[in-house]
Amino acid sequence: MSAKKRALFLDRDGVINVDIGYLHRKEDCVFLPGIFELVRRARRAGFDVFVVTNQAGIARGYYTEETFAGFTDWMMGQFADEGAPITQVYYCPHHPEAGIGTYKIACECRKPQAGMLLKAAREYDVDLANSLMVGDSLTDMEAAQAAGVGARYLLGGTNAPEGANECFVRVHTIDELMDRLATALPR
Template identity: 35%
Template sequence: MNPNLFQCQNRIISSPSRFSGRGGIFFDRDGVIIEEANYLSQVDDLKILGGVIPGLRKLKKLGMPFYLITNQAGIAHGFFTEKQLRIIQSFLVAKLLEAKIKFRAAFYCPHHPQAEMANYRADCFGRKPKPGLLYQAARFDKLNLKHSYIIGDKLTDLEAGKQAGTKTILVLTGYGAEESKKISSNLKPDFIATNINDAADWIIIQEKKRPFNFNRNPTGQNQNHKYGFRLFC
């Protein structure tokens, strides 16, 4: 089950504010869905964090699509290749499918402005804290970003979400506990969660408050791509 791989546009993308209706839930990968492994390059080192599967199962009932939004500068620095990234993503897809969890798509940025690999050296609009990947996801599925959420363990995740107009959640897994000490009044998350399971409870409460819930799928099933992941940047 190899995910489709699409290279980054590497250009400024305007905000897709014209889309109305359903939102989505965006997740950072390392330190949020899986354990932070410092440039993960081998499937043997991939471990799904505690609280992730129960939390995703709760969120699945909302019918909102899931997206992975991740910087992968390890490619730019030569620690692993895009082929290795594809293998790791396929392995993660399989692990999540065992729990009947599917993601609609995965969006990643392999670039870095000080990259060791010249062909990946770029100040890319897709690299968080810039919101390019969120905009790409919104265009991909005509999402309303104002009805969406981003969950991350770094302030760069929050900043990307703020720029895109989503609600922001900082989880204390990964780098989250350390990053929480750097929170300022200019970059304050809408919620700080212990883990994905805790974040799920908060999102469910927010969705229940909506007078008319655009996000809820009447079937109660998550409308995700049948192949689990598609990769974009």
């Protein structure tokens, strides 16, 4: 039996790309400085890399799942071209209040629920306790904590008030994060 894998879980908007609100077109995408290097280091260190992202824009009818899939394919191509392949993208198209039609549900996949992380762990045999989560909101941190992800990093931290139940480490930039993870993710 093979050993379980370690994973780096990344939120999308605000971690991979600048959060402009409901990003779904490649021409509007600006990648955050350092994100490709972070993923390259994680891959070299033997981590699988997963994106776990709430996509309320689908629920609200701003764009379709097909549009999201097209953007995601393009984004994954950009990472592959940078020598930083993403293993899999998991997304939640639901919203319990603002969703339209079948998308208006409370589900187990929408963060702060742990569904996307637990699905990745099942499908890829991930050791959650020895994995990392990088997000930019308290809901990202809560989902990671609920899933049992061992190390949680809040990037920027603008979406989590000071003094919140801090089950995470605050970092301001991806470069600061990489400095903190120098042992786990060497150059």
